[in-house]
Amino acid sequence: MSTPQTPYAPEDGWRRLDPRTVLVTALVVAGVVAGAAVPATLGLARWLGLPGAVLWALAAAVGIIGVAAGADRVRWHRTRYRIGAERVDLHTGLLLVKRRSLARERIRTVDLTANLLLRLLGLVTVRIGTGEHGGDSTLELDPVTRAEGERLRLLLLERATTPQPGEHRDGELATLDPRWIRYAPVSFVAPMLGGAAVGAVMQISEWVGAQGEVIAWVGDRFQETPLLWVIVTLVAAALAAGVVGALGLWIEMWWNYRLEREPGGTIRVRRGLFTSRSISVEEARLRGVDLVEPLGVRLVGAARLDAITTGLAQDNESKNADHNTVLPAVPRPLADSVAAAILREEATPTGAPLTRHPRAARGRRLRWSLAAALAPVLVLTLLGALLTPVLLWIALGCAVVFLPLAVALALDAYRNLGHALSGRYLVTRSGTLRRSTAALERAGVIGWTVKQSYFQRRAGLLTLTATTAAGGGAYSAYDTDAAEGLTFAAEAVPGLLEPFLERDVRPGP
Incomplete structure (x- = not known):
């Protein structure tokens, strides 16, 4: 044509x-x-x-x-580019001419991005990637028309389709519900943005030579206020600014969100208010999903969903761009149902009942957590005995606050440990500040790493890590029972671990 x-x-x-x-x-x-x-x-x-x-x-x-x-x-x-039958070529440069080429069979992602100015002009930036590490694995066409970007995406992701298990339909899997925005303020982003806002005010005031006036103005407002209430008020103001920033950031990132499965086996995520993003994940490269529950989000019964896939966002610019997130924080039942739809499973592996870990794992977490909480208390106590009694009162306050918190987090971390086999997937769960439930396709496991420290060996525990070419590259079941954990690994990927196992063979009568 x-x-x-x-x-x-x-x-x-x-x-x-x-x-x-x-x-x-x-x-x-x-x-x-x-x-x-x-x-x-x-x-x-x-x-x-x-x-x-x-x-x-x-x-x-x-x-x-x-x-x-x-x-x-x-x-x-x-700058010129060409889409050939077997390769994609990009030539650019004046004094230093670069001629780069990617084999079409190795291309895994074609992402379209357009900021507000590009959208007004009907343009997009196209990023063509193989998923390997380093900038040489990605070609960037900046900019081309939106029609040309869509043509390239469909052309380069076209594959000979293979039947996929399951009966889930093509088309829309999830679309934006504005009520999801209520989960934005409970993420860790809000306090981070609040701290950044305070730092920005101080930095800008220093640039214009008004930092002293800003500090004096704040001091005048709280001249008759006790120090404790001053701290509480300033922290609350910073958190309020962080909440506003988190809401704005969520709207910019997730407005117009749509998750769909396209004919031919491609999972596509589209989102963004001012900067639109279109991220495509080849279904044949999908190796599972990761249900992520930061503490604040988990306390209100929500979770987000990340894709575990090969060849996605491995270049330096894309690593921190949330390219693997296919669903923002939503109610946990909805996240489970979307995970099942993505994986073409009737029941989501992320909801499978998990095997609990031994109580010795709880003791390890309590000891590590209490040690981390007691360290600053002991340092302050020593300095207080040598220098000033004020530090002793600070040490007491830290002990009252941090020790119960350390125990609570350690017990929560233990409750969150678990692993299981669910159909085609192995499931591992761990974490407290960031609980992660990873469902990894058993066929995608390329190796096992078994770690056992001296203290783990005494407690009869070990840590199993499934290595894979997808996602983070490693997914661990921490502090499992030694015998049960090895049996779990052997059953998950038959034939991979057996040559290294020694089984007890008891003679017959």
């Missing part, structure tokens, strides 16, 4: 990026320059006067924008 020729689609099969990339670069640089021009102009006005400072700032802005747009025009002119 012939395609209409355009100035950036040459007849020899090589194509160029969309020429509006120059406009995008100019507008982005103009926004950055405008933000920097205001303080620069105010600074220059002290020596040149306001009119002279404005003229110098305008001249510098025009020069910077012109240089950036010109450089991007050269990049556009020197």
